[in-house]
Amino acid sequence: MSNGRGGRRPSMWLRLLPALSIILFLLLWEMVVRLRGILPIVLPAPSSIFNYLVAMVADGSLPYHLAVTFARIIAGFLVAGFLGVLIGVLMGMSSIFSRIIDPWIAALYPLPKISLIPLLIIWLGTGEAYILTISAVTAFFPVVISTYAGIRQTDSGLVNTARDLGASEWQVQTKVVVPAAVPSIFAGLQLGMGVTIILVVAAEMIGGSNQSGMGYLLIRFGQVMETEKVFASLIALAVFGGVIIKLQSAMDRWIAPWAVKKS
Amino acid sequence: MDIVIEKLVQVWDDGRDGVRALDGISHHFRSGRLTCLLGPSGCGKSTLVQIVGGIEQATSGLIRITDPNNPTAPAARAGERSIMMWQNLNLFPWRNVIDNVAFGLEMDGVARQQRYSRAKELLATVGLKNFEYKMCSQLSGGMRQRVALARALIMDQPILLMDEPFAALDAQTKIIMQEELTRIFEKMRKTILFVTHAIDEAILIGDEVVVMTARPGRIKEIIAIDLPRPRTQELVNSPEFGRLYDRILHLIRQEVLDAMRQQDEAVA
Ligand SMILES: Nc1ncnc2c1ncn2[C@@H]1O[C@H](COP(=O)(O)OP(=O)(O)OP(=O)(O)O)[C@@H](O)[C@H]1O
Ligand SMILES: [Mg+2]
Numbered sequence: 398m399s400n401g402r403g404g405r406r407p408s409m410w411l412r413l414l415p416a417l418s419i420i421l422f423l424l425l426w427e428m429v430v431r432l433r434g435i436l437p438i439v440l441p442a443p444s445s446i447f448n449y450l451v452a453m454v455a456d457g458s459l460p461y462h463l464a465v466t467f468a469r470i471i472a473g474f475l476v477a478g479f480l481g482v483l484i485g486v487l488m489g490m491s492s493i494f495s496r497i498i499d500p501w502i503a504a505l506y507p508l509p510k511i512s513l514i515p516l517l518i519i520w521l522g523t524g525e526a527y528i529l530t531i532s533a534v535t536a537f538f539p540v541v542i543s544t545y546a547g548i549r550q551t552d553s554g555l556v557n558t559a560r561d562l563g564a565s566e567w568q569v570q571t572k573v574v575v576p577a578a579v580p581s582i583f584a585g586l587q588l589g590m591g592v593t594i595i596l597v598v599a600a601e602m603i604g605g606s607n608q609s610g611m612g613y614l615l616i617r618f619g620q621v622m623e624t625e626k627v628f629a630s631l632i633a634l635a636v637f638g639g640v641i642i643k644l645q646s647a648m649d650r651w652i653a654p655w656a657v658k659k660s
Numbered sequence: 661m662d663i664v665i666e667k668l669v670q671v672w673d674d675g676r677d678g679v680r681a682l683d684g685i686s687h688h689f690r691s692g693r694l695t696c697l698l699g700p701s702g703c704g705k706s707t708l709v710q711i712v713g714g715i716e717q718a719t720s721g722l723i724r725i726t727d728p729n730n731p732t733a734p735a736a737r738a739g740e741r742s743i744m745m746w747q748n749l750n751l752f753p754w755r756n757v758i759d760n761v762a763f764g765l766e767m768d769g770v771a772r773q774q775r776y777s778r779a780k781e782l783l784a785t786v787g788l789k790n791f792e793y794k795m796c797s798q799l800s801g802g803m804r805q806r807v808a809l810a811r812a813l814i815m816d817q818p819i820l821l822m823d824e825p826f827a828a829l830d831a832q833t834k835i836i837m838q839e840e841l842t843r844i845f846e847k848m849r850k851t852i853l854f855v856t857h858a859i860d861e862a863i864l865i866g867d868e869v870v871v872m873t874a875r876p877g878r879i880k881e882i883i884a885i886d887l888p889r890p891r892t893q894e895l896v897n898s899p900e901f902g903r904l905y906d907r908i909l910h911l912i913r914q915e916v917l918d919a920m921r922q923q924d925e926a927v928a
Contacts, residue, residue: 557715558750561743562764562815572767576754655754655795 441625450629458614459633466597466610466634469525470641473532474593478586481537485544485585489578490570495545502541510535510596514603523604532596539588547581548574580656583649590645594638611637661741661818661851662728663689663712668721670707681707683876684721691728691818694845694852696866698859698912700919704877705855706747709821712853714739725819742819743812747827747855749804751796751811757783758792761810782810787840802833806840813844822854826861835893838865846890859908863901864891871911874918881911 423443429435430442437445453459488495514531521527551574559573601612611634618626649656670682681704689695697705710716712723714737725736743764751760758779759766765775776792783789786806796804805825812820826834842865845852856862862869862885869883887900895901 552750554746554748554750555752558744558746558752559763559767561713561715561739562767562811564763564767568767572763573752576752579754653754655797 438622438624441628446625446628446632449625450632453626453629453633459630462609462611462614463633463637466601466612467637467641469528469532469597469601469610470590470593472529473597474536474586474590476529476533477536477589477593478540480533481540481585481589482544482582485541485582486548486575486578488541488545489548489574502538506538506542510538511599514600518604523606525607527604528597528600528610531600532593535596536589536593539592540582540585543581543585543588544578547578547585550581551577579653583653583656587642587645587649590641594641598634661736662691662724662726663819663851663853664722664724664726665689665708665712666722666724668708668711668723669719670704670711670716671719672707680876682711682718682721683878685877685879687870687879687882689851689853690868691851692849693867694854694865696862696869697853697855697872698857698862698869698908699872699877700874700912700916701857702919702923703872703875703915705872706823708877709744709823709853709855712738712819713742713744713821715744727818741817742821743815743817745808745812745820745822745825747823747825749808749825751804751807753796756793756795757788757799757807760796760807761814763811764815778814779810782814783807785813785844786810800833802829802837805829805833805837809841809844813848818850820850820852822852824855824857827857834861839893841865842889842891859905859912860896860901862908863887863904864893864895869908871908872915874915874922880915883908883911 427442427444430440441449450459484498488498510531513534517527517531521530555573555577556569559569564572597610598612598615601610602616603612607613611630614630615627615634618624618630664687666686668682668685669680671678671680685708697708699705707716711718723738725738725741727733727736752763755763758776761779761782762770762775765778770778780789780792783792783806786809788803788806788810791799791803796807799807808825826837829837838861845865854862854865866885869885871880871883872878873880883904885904887895887898
């Protein structure tokens with residue numbers, strides 16, 4: 398190994414900077430809390446948050462609620478992803494279909510989906526059906542809109558080329574238009590995943606009669622002012638969300654490496 | 661295949677009066693010959709080959725595509741017996757090299773094993789062995805050009821329409837590709853329409869050079885290239901080559917100046 402300076406790769410020092418920045422911040426936090434004697438109920442020290450985190454993993458409560466939330470996210474995402482891609486592709490293929498669906502999307506997209514929660518609770522109660530519906534409905538929109546846009550933006554040169562090489566109209570759609578839209582579809586699915594995570598946790602907070610999931614956990618700890626546990630749950634949720642998003646990008650790269658721009 | 665075009669007119673819709681790209685072009689592209697279309701930028705060369713290839717519909721005029729060896733057969737539709745090689749290649753970025761080359765056969769329902777073995781033959785013909793499973797984005801410009809050529813050749817159509825296929829290549833790669841094309845043409849004897857900006861390229865590979873005027877595109881002059889085949893790059897040093905070059909340069913200079921003036925006026 399060279400000493401890094403002057404080499405092509407960033408030096409060791411530069412690569413450690415992000416981690417250092419976090420460590421420094423935590424140290425500062427710990428010091429401020431200890432030196433000024435801030436009450437844990439207001440702002441717990443990082444070290445005690447960490448102890449709670451370990452305890453909550455050990456007694457199985459955190460893994461359980463994370464798993465429940467994860468299952469709900471996957472369910473909402475799959476429903477939204479499947480319907481969004483399907484309807485987006487159909488809209489791209491058929492102008493009749495797109496004319497029928499377009500006004501609904503235009504009308505409903507700007508509506509903050511979270512405002513549907515009271516209505517959904519009236520209709521569906523506060524169980525799993527409600528959580529699934531609110532997250533899937535919200536995630537559906539970015540997916541369908543990106544898919545449709547991707548299909549419509551297909552390079553007409555590629556379409557002409559396929560026709561010239563003897564593709565039927567159906568083959569043009571399935572072998573050119575849809576594959577060409579994959580980058581947009583993936584972008585839509587990533588937005589959809591982000592939205593699903595938000596809505597599942599929010600729904601667990603607001604309805605959540607099942608008393609499970611990270612949203613429920615956060616609200617409960619908040620109500621009894623167990624601030625350490627609130628922080629511990631937040632950290633778990635942040636890491637968990639990050640892992641899901643990273644996993645999704647990795648899967649996209651694996652399925653369609655050509656669609657992912659090199660950074 | 662003989663291609664006869666008569667009074668082809670193409671007016672593109674530009675939201676205003678329309679752009680007259682072709683202004684009544686008539687010509688007979690002879691079977692088994694390589695005709696180069698030479699003209700200033702924007703004169704309608706791409707438009708012409710796309711109409712002959714059935715990709716675009718002409719505003720008016722006639723195209724007759726017939727087989728001189730089978731005069732009783734009905735004329736072919738535009739595009740039915742031809743394959744296009746595009747100015748910007750139009751490779752499918754989500755397909756690897758072999759699946760790009762085999763695309764046309766796949767659309768025809770040819771079984772995977774057969775189309776792959778045929779694709780491998782053609783990749784060998786264009787000098788691209790051992791790259792079958794690379795993605796096109798991993799290839800150099802010259803290699804991508806070869807993929808596009810193989811994808812067109814695999815269709816085994818008698819007419820090949822080539823729209824500035826070598827324009828984007830560096831000078832050395834271009835020479836190699838010109839020789840490659842000349843070799844393939846001399847072997848396969850297809851009817852080729854080859855659009856180019858380069859006078860030397862037109863003389864080197866063409867049997868005939870059609871010089872077009874600035875827009876609206878008309879035929880200014882047709883120059884037969886009677887240089888013997890097989891041809892190689894050394895030809896550029898011969899006196900005949902120099903004479904042809906000067907003559908074509910003289911013809912095209914005025915048209916290029918006209919085209920540039922048109923562009924200035926369009927901007928003003
Ligand atoms: N699909 C189209 N719609 C509208 N106008 C078009 C279209 N294709 C070409 N044109 C116009 O027709 C004219 C001729 O274009 P064409 O592409 O045939 O020129 P060209 O000779 O191939 O030029 P170049 O050498 O730059 O490729 C241009 O003014 C162009 O803007
Ligand atoms: Mg052109």
